[in-house]
Each structure stands twice: as structure tokens, then as C-alpha cells.
Amino acid sequence: MATTPHTTLIDSDGFLLHAEDETAMRAEMTHYEQPQAACIEALKIVQRRHGWVPDEAIGAIARVLGIAPASVESVATFYSLIFRQPVGRHIVLVCDSSACFLSGFDELKQALVNQLGIDYGQTTEDDRFTLLPVCCLGACDGAPALMIDNDTYGPVTADDLPALLESYS
Incomplete structure (x- = not known):
């Protein structure tokens, strides 16, 4: 047609x-x-x-x-960045590459899980954030790194998260 x-x-x-x-x-x-x-x-x-x-x-x-x-x-x-189910308004990708893993990935991931109240593959109840792992963001010089939508941040600590997440409504 x-x-x-x-x-x-x-x-x-x-x-x-x-x-x-x-x-x-x-x-x-x-x-x-x-x-x-x-x-x-x-x-x-x-x-x-x-x-x-x-x-x-x-x-x-x-x-x-x-x-x-x-x-x-x-x-x-x-392709992992083609989403086959509904996701939140903002996608949080946590880099788990070797550089990030050695530079505080575990603490960053746990802080995100605690702050958002979700684990990988889940979306917050208000549909604001979906949390996903990514094998590399190419930001090794800023490890541990994460990406929210198209914005890359690093190095990121647990103390940085509240303000960072708040900037995404």
C-alpha cells in the first residue's frame, strides 16, 4: 500500500x-x-x-x-538499546566495564539501586527512571561512569547521585 x-x-x-x-x-x-x-x-x-x-x-x-x-x-x-518494553522517561545506563568496575562500580550501582528503589531492568513507580547496565560508555577516564539519556557523567560517587538525578524531571 x-x-x-x-x-x-x-x-x-x-x-x-x-x-x-x-x-x-x-x-x-x-x-x-x-x-x-x-x-x-x-x-x-x-x-x-x-x-x-x-x-x-x-x-x-x-x-x-x-x-x-x-x-x-x-x-x-x-541491540540492547532498542527497548522492547515500556521504559521510564529517563534511561540510566551504568557502565560496568573493567575500568569502572575497578574504580567503584559496585558502590555506584548499589547507591543507584537504593536511591531509585529498583534494580537492573526495572522502572521506578513514577515511570521516571529505568536502570540498565551497559558494557562500556567509552568514558574510562571518568570511571565510574553512567549515562542518563544522552548525557555521560563521571567519575560519579554516591554523594553525586541525589543532585544528578534531581536534575532529570
């Missing part, structure tokens, strides 16, 4: 793909010889709008890219 910028693609699963998102996916496809190469960006486009990628979006993305839904699903489940 061809769409125009003023229409919306509804997948057989009932997922509503916004016209701007479909347009962005099609534009992304022009950068690659194979449409599969645009899959990660297509998933990120849906995630930016919805905060995560619902199962029902997989078929809609596959139809736009012209690839099998299983191909989209395999990419979506492989």
Missing part, C-alpha cells in the same frame, strides 16, 4: 505508524544499497516516538523496509 505524507500506515497487528516516521524510514533507506541496513534506524525512529518498540511495530517496519518481520525482530532483540 502506497502512502503519502498525510496518511498513516496501519499494520495488520493494528500498529499505527506515523506518516513522518514512514517518510523518515524511506529517507534512511536511500543511504544504503540493501534496505536491511536501515533497520536499526527504523527501529530508533519508532522508539523516539513511542519510547520503546512494541511487538506490533515489527510488521509495520518490515513492510516499509520490504524485508521479513523476522529480520526486523532479530535486529530489535539483538
